Amino acid sequence: MRKNKIERLKADGWKVGSAEDFLQLSDEEARLVALKLSLISAVKKSRIKRKLSQIDLAQRMKSSQSRIAKIEAGDPSVSLDLIVRALIASGATTRDIQVAFTTN
């Protein structure tokens, strides 16, 4: 998918894979990853603070224990959506979420 896109862009005369482009992309990717990590850490903190087990939290948000474990382990298969859902379900306040975004 990504590769096809790149091939197509190249065919269309785009400069693809230049150093600037690469660095730009990785920087944006890095920012997203940093954000996720920060939120993940907030999820764990919030869950522990409220003395919830992963099973408790999973039930609250109609997910499964293994998903919660994956969230907290930073598994790449976990979306930002699910992380934020977990954060909300864990009882984090709006302020807690803001702080998570700030600590990053």
Place this chain on the structure above:
Amino acid sequence: MRKNKIERLKADGWKVGSAEDFLQLSDEEARLVALKLSLISAVKKSRIKRKLSQIDLAQRMKSSQSRIAKIEAGDPSVSLDLIVRALIASGATTRDIQVAFTTN
């Protein structure tokens, strides 16, 4: 999926569909939606501020114009991941993102 889950939970003896449960869920869902809306508005602001067309932004983040349009239209098929990606790619600063989270 959701329905099956509910049936299963019922079969397992869970109380499902009680008023508290319903309100709780909708409240959490509402918070997520509010967050998304706030970020969506930030994407559009940031894009316009930097005088980028939807096509420009799409190229920056290797997406497509129609996806950007859907992001800004609040299309339900758009994930939080993509919204935040767009926000970052549009040139929003970390502070801009924090503010978006705050304004909600």
Place this chain on the structure above:
DNA sequence: GCAGTGTATGTCAGAAATGACATATTCGCA
């Protein structure tokens, strides 16, 4: 009028994320 530029909407095949499950591992605590 109508050409150009930007945005919106619908569709779809392929990719990614999800819940569920089985099973393993870790961690107290008696």
Place this chain on the structure above:
DNA sequence: TGCGAATATGTCATTTCTGACATACACTGC
């Protein structure tokens, strides 16, 4: 030590999201 609870890891069918494309609509200046 061993037992139970909590957490981690791997897999997979199904659901959801994605980029791409076509095409429609909106607006501006000619």
